[in-house]
Amino acid sequence: MNSADVELAVACIAALAWIVQTALTDPVEGVIVLGLMYLTVYLTQRFHSPRGRLTLR
Structure with a gap:
């Protein structure tokens, strides 16, 4: 578990x-x-495209 995981867990x-x-x-x-x-x-989740952009499906 790296420090980024710990920070995310604390947040x-x-x-x-x-x-x-x-x-x-x-x-x-x-x-x-x-x-x-x-x-x-x-x-x-509804408008998230596979390329990482928000688009209407």
Whole structure:
């Protein structure tokens, strides 16, 4: 495991902790954040081409 993997793991844990904290303090904002993250991932996967560009399939 190299340092880039460790940094990515720490960043993922920090992002997860931030989402949980947001959801616990303000549930509506937590739902909005999760919805925006889901929408971003969904659209990125839908419009991602094999060459690494975002295109409409």
